[in-house]
Amino acid sequence: MRLLVGAGGTGGHIFPAIAVVEELKRRDPGTRVLFVGSRNRMEARIIPAMGFDFRVICTAALPRGVSPRLLIAGRELTMGAIQAVGIVRSFDPEAIFITGGYTCAPVAFAGVLMGVPLFLQEQNAVPGLTNRAAGRWARRVFLGFEEAAGWFDHARVEVTGNPIRFRDPLPRRIAAERLGLDPDTKTLFVMGGSQGASAINEAMIKTLPLLREISDEIQIVHQTGEPDYDMAVDAYRRSGIRHLVRPFFDEIHHVYSASDLMLCRAGGMTIAEITAFGLPAILVPFARATNDHQTLNALSLERRGAAIVIPEGEISPERLAEEIKGIILDGMRLSGMSRASKSLGNPKAAEMIVSSMLKELRR
Secondary structure, eight states, X not given: OEEEEEOOSSHHHHHHHHHHHHHHHHHXXXXXXXXXXXXXXXXXXXXXXXXXXXXXXXXXXXXXXXXXXXXXXXXXXXXXXXXXXXXXXHHOOSEEEEOOSTTHHHHHHHHHHTTOOEEXXXXXXXXXXXXXXXXXXXXXXXXXXXXXXXXXXXXXXXXXXXXXXXXXXXXXXXXXXXTTOXXXXXXXXXXXXXXXXXXXXXXXXXXXXXXXXXXXXXXXXXEOOSTTHHHHHHHHHHXXXXXXXXXXXXXXXXXXXXXXEXXXXXXXXXXXXXXXXXXXXXXXXXXXXXXXXXXXXXHHHHHTTSEEEOOGGGOOHHHHHHXXXXXXXXXXXXXXXXXXXXXXXXXXXXXXXXXXXXXXXXX
């Protein structure tokens, strides 16, 4: 099989595509895959580093409202569409798979123009502009959240959850010991994404003195991102709380396995990962996310009892300390939220997506 993949801009678009490609290649090692993306976004670094073929096209985000930038973006997207048509002709894919973001728009256009079956995966409760437009021509639309179904033709929608790359997680005790943590102590994992989130980092640092009274009952793992790392390390050293602080965790699945409670953003892929591991969460949605999709993602979990939501503008040390203590020290509440989270996760989403694509292509 030959698969052309449009995925880029953010890790939230790139990693679901990689998860699906890896599942496809697991079933058929002879599968040929070509990724298409932008020269100056993270896909240009990540995808070749993982051993996948990658081609560059022109692309640009459409600005809000009318401005000179609209003409520039239109020119770039037109050039990108011409380049994408050339790539489709030369690679001759049997299917195209896109995960959203403006990088995918020229790829989807070229596929539709040339009659190549299009498959689409949407990570969030509110689809982005590219996926909303491309969904009209997709053979199948795979959703991370059922709330997004109203934007697409229901006959072609499948709610699969978001595909993640983690398989066969370690038992909690083994994961904790591998990280140098106490496997018998409740663990809070603070994460703002791979780049860190200053609002979460700063709030957590200010909360540490309020958690000192439970320092013998809790340990904290904190992924800070590079900018806030030194500040966070200093604060944790003064806190008296057992901790593990790093800018970034390469084997984050081990941290998930060792954790009991999350404090994090509410991006679609973050939620897919924590629910796959059955982790309850305190969610602080990114206030400037497109279409406020992180708030809607977070509320989806809160309605089902798997999380509590604190708007970014309302986060404070007092509120954060209250919520952390109220969940992590209450065994019944913690286990109930964990069960709710686990019920929403689907670690087999990539398998479901690949099976559906192959079935559709055989029709």
